[in-house]
Amino acid sequence: MLASRALRLVGKRAISTSVCLRGGHGVAKVEDYTLPAYFDRRENPLPDIRYVQNLSPVQASLKEKEKGAWAALSADEKIALYRISFHQSFAEMNQESAEWKSVVAGIFFLMGLTGLLVLWQRKYVYGPVPHTLDPEYKQKELQRMLDMRMNPVEGFSANWDYENKQWKK
C-alpha cells in the first residue's frame, strides 16, 4: 500500500527504473526493450529520446550554449545540435535506394544456376533419345499423318497443300 503510494510520487516517466511491487524482493532487471527507444520514422517525427545519449565534452558544451540565445549559434553548431538529437533527416530516411538492381541481378544469377542444374540433369540423368525422334523417322511420321488426313479441317493436315505437295503459305 505504502509502496504503491511511493510509486505514484516517483511519476509515470520513471516507472521502468522504480522499485517493482514485489513484496520486498528487490528491483527487477530492466530490459533494453522496455526503455524508450530511438526510431527514424516518418509517422513518428519526434522520437522519445535523443539519438546521441552519451555526449562528448564538445557536445556537452554545445548543449550548454543551446540554453542561451539561439541567435548566437552558428549554422554549423545548429546542424551539430540537430545531429545530436536525430540520426537521419527526413530526406535521408525517405530516400529511395538502388537495392532493386542487386535483387534483379540475384534473380538472373539464380536462374542461370538453374540452367546449369538442367544441364547436369541432361548429361547424367536423362536416358538416350528414343529412335522415334530421329529426323528421318519424323519425316516418315509426317507423311503418314498427312496420308491419314489428321485434322484436315482446321488442324494439322489443313496446313498442307495436297495439290502441290508443300506446306500452305
Place this chain on the structure above:
Amino acid sequence: MYRFAKAAVNLTGQAARQARHGSTAPPDFHQKYGNGLMVGGLVFCTAVWGYVLTQTGITWNLSPIGKVMPKPWREPEE
C-alpha cells in the same frame, strides 16, 4: 475554414521555395555495382540457357509444320 485556406496558401509558398540539392551521401553498394551486376547476371543467364536449349541435345519435338518435308514411309511388303 479561413484558417485552413491560410495554411494551404502557406504550404504552397514553402514548396515553391524549397531547393533540391541532391544527396551528398557516399554511394552505397547498390549504386556502385547494381547496374554492372544486373548486366552480368543477364549475360550469364542468357548464355547458360542458350547453351542448354540448343547444344545439349534436349529434344523439343517442335511442330513440323513449315519446317519438315515428308518422306515416304511404306516399306515393301514381303
